[in-house]
Amino acid sequence: MQDKEAILELRNVSKYFGGITASEDICISVPKGYIYGIIGPNGAGKTTLFNMITGVYDTTEGEIFFNGKKINGLPTAAIAKLGVARTFQNIRLFGSLSVYDNIFTACQKNITYSLLDGLFRTPKCRRQERAMSDYCEELLEAVGLIEFRDQQADNLPYGLQRRLEIARAMATSPQLILLDEPAAGMNDEESMALTAFVQSIRDEHGITIVIIDHHMDVIMALCDHITVLNFGQLLAKGSPDEIQTNPDVITAYLGVDD
């Protein structure tokens, strides 16, 4: 199974808040180019994992590697610069900015001009800004948000806010995107559209994706590989088919749905 090289690797990662165990001894290896699912009941420590990968929390024990480089302990911004982007369970957009400005703000990879260039708007600054602006328009077109270009992010309907947040993550030119419950609160139609969108991010942009969600149809349709967490611990790993037939998973989690 693990024939491809791992882009993200969690080695024996644990996180304790005071006396409470949020994650314990988690080992996950995400191969490059995969859509990787993490599922588990509420409180299983899924979001905590994302927060540790992105440096919002430090790990209590264990190590996290991105492209073979140890990233736990680095600040969030530094990890983002290495190429890890994410979305949030409770959407965090730049609410009072337009859709375009949300994307434009995130596009900084190829902007190299200095503060002084910016203050005096030198030709170098103008050139890079123009190039970035073109790129943002293309990205908006590609993700289907171009018609909402000038709308304020807060005023978008829920589904589009989710989409914009993913697009903002893409704008940072990442190698890996972590999606935290992107289908939460969506109806069947919306989650179908989301499934296709996420699929296209991997297929067309070659970005590896780790996704947390409760919508089993979304997870099962998308993921190449799934890890199941329960009470902060690893319960099972495998392909969607293996997970669906795993008795432990069924009793702990999937069975609840029936």
Added chain:
Amino acid sequence: MLEYWLGVATLTGIYMIAVLGMSVLTGFTGLFSVGHAGFMAIGAYTSALLTKTYGIPNIFGVISAMAAALIVGLLIGYPTLKLKGDYFVIATLGIGQATKLIIENLPGITGGARGLTGIPPGSSFLTVLIIVVVVIWILRNFLRSKQGRNCVAVREDELAAASIGTKVASYKLLAMGISCALCGLSGALLAHFMQYLSPSMFSIVKSDELVMTVILGGTGSLTGSIVASLILIPLPEVLRFGAVQEWRMVFYGLLVVLVIIFRPSGLMGNREFSIAGLRRFFENMRLRMKHGRAK
């Protein structure tokens, strides 16, 4: 009479520079300060003392003033902007009050509470006008740059900003630096305009007024800060009778609360003045009127 109003206009320009500095800090980066009059004081006294005592030209006095305010600002910003909670605000309160107290208690150097006189003149209307225009141009560029966008991202959501690679603490410090340098500049120009300084000119009330002007103008708009400055700064000169100054502050306070509760983006919201925007506005008006008539 003309000279008097020219004076009011000059003073408005000088204070506008400080308001613009606060606009970067509070309006665009979402940081709150109750002590920026202290940075005006640092600038004012630095330039006044250097030019008066050592006879160096005003221009170098003004540059040193900006540098002094910038350095002090970065010194208190660096340790406190990294922390979560209200520590930065507390630090600005401390620096604002401490500056005033130090000036009051060093009468040998600063003239103490009685004030400092005989400051070389400068800051003509034309000089101030040119400086204001340059400051506005630079800030406009700043806000359209990557660095400016990062500051706004920090205001909108710190965690989301960090997740796209923005170094939150660094951009807060940048905004702090810009605001302090501009307050220092404003203070220095004030010193050479008034030719007299006293610590009471830089009280906590002055700091509060700076913040409130920014809020009333709109937290995401340079145009808003400019318009609010043009209206609110000359107001005390126009209203000069009875308890009207106190009523003015009552009105400011009330207005600030109402704006925050009902229209947090302020007078101008996030919009900026532009020729294209103006054309769009009139086009909309025309369409609406045509539409109205058709009905």
Added chain:
Amino acid sequence: MFFQQVINGLSVGGIYALMAVGYSLIYSLLNFTNFAHSITVTIGAFATFYFLTELFENIYAGILFAIVVAGILAILIQILGYSVLLKKNAQRIYLLITGLGISTMCDNLVIISFTSRFRVYPVNFSTKAINVFGATFGTIDLIILAVSAVALILVQLFIKKSRAGLAIRGASFSLETASIMGINTQKLIMIVFLIAGALAGLAGALLGAKYTAYPALGTNMANKAFISSVVGGLGSITGAVIGALILGIGEVLISGYLSSAMRDIFSYTLLVIILFVKPSGLMGVDIGDRA
């Protein structure tokens, strides 16, 4: 002499503590500094003054009146000013600015209504000096010390022993979680503002008795209380009291042995030092932002 100064310092510190606890209570529950706190102090002092001149010449009844008036005012400030923003889950900066707006508005209304004159209470605590072991104490300082101590102990008992106090302590870890668990957080917020206001009113009444009542009283004194709560650790009630006592004794000793001009410099220098050396204060707790 020294002993006498310490008692005097404890009485000043006691009043600071009454106000500092208000800052800490609100900060611990809602995570923001209530910049409108100072006005409840000023109103406390003026309420006592007008009660004594217009209604009834009894200082204890006057103090009680101040506590009630300031408590009601604090609740009004929370309902009219903060509640909308808290319900919207607005950013902290908006709460700070609202507080600033309210205090600017109210401070100036006080100047307009009562003028900037200094008002001396027509009746006061006995000004007699008491001799103990050769040292003389003003009765007023001893009474202030006793009253503050009783009030602070009552608040501490309320927070530690009562059901509402338990809920407040629980909710200060996470207001959101408390509300999910079915705790009426609106009620808790009201209680916290009521306590903060009542203590501030008491502080105002005592300050009026010790000094005089004047419009800038609240701002001047509340700034010191604010420093106390930072020195003790934002959000910690015990810390606020300790910080207030350190500040009170320090200020009195410095104005006694050095000069009164150095007193304020001491306070603000202490603030700056604490921010550099240990920003979380002596007993501070740091609450992180959750994703």
